[in-house]
Amino acid sequence: MPRDYRHEYDSYHGKPEQIKNRNARNRAREIMRKKHGSRINGKDIHHIDMDPTNNKLSNLSIMSVHKNRAMNQKKPVTKKKKT
Secondary structure, three states: OOOOHHHHHHHHHOOHHHHHHHHHHHHHHHHHHHHHHHHHOOEEEEEOOOOOOOOOHHHEEEEEHHHHHHHHOOOOOOOOOOO
């Protein structure tokens, strides 16, 4: 069964929060391109605190695509403590 990109956009990618996050990630890439030039070609921009809206230079680093995407799959899951 082929992917339904329209449904994906409508149910996730088109939501205001996701649009805001995507714009912030694009801004981060532009910030790093101005600072490092073509050194970022073929690389990902990693947000150290995993917050795509935090585009401070101290929070951004250049990382290989493989390493960054492997790291982002291991996002910390907050569990509620039983009291």
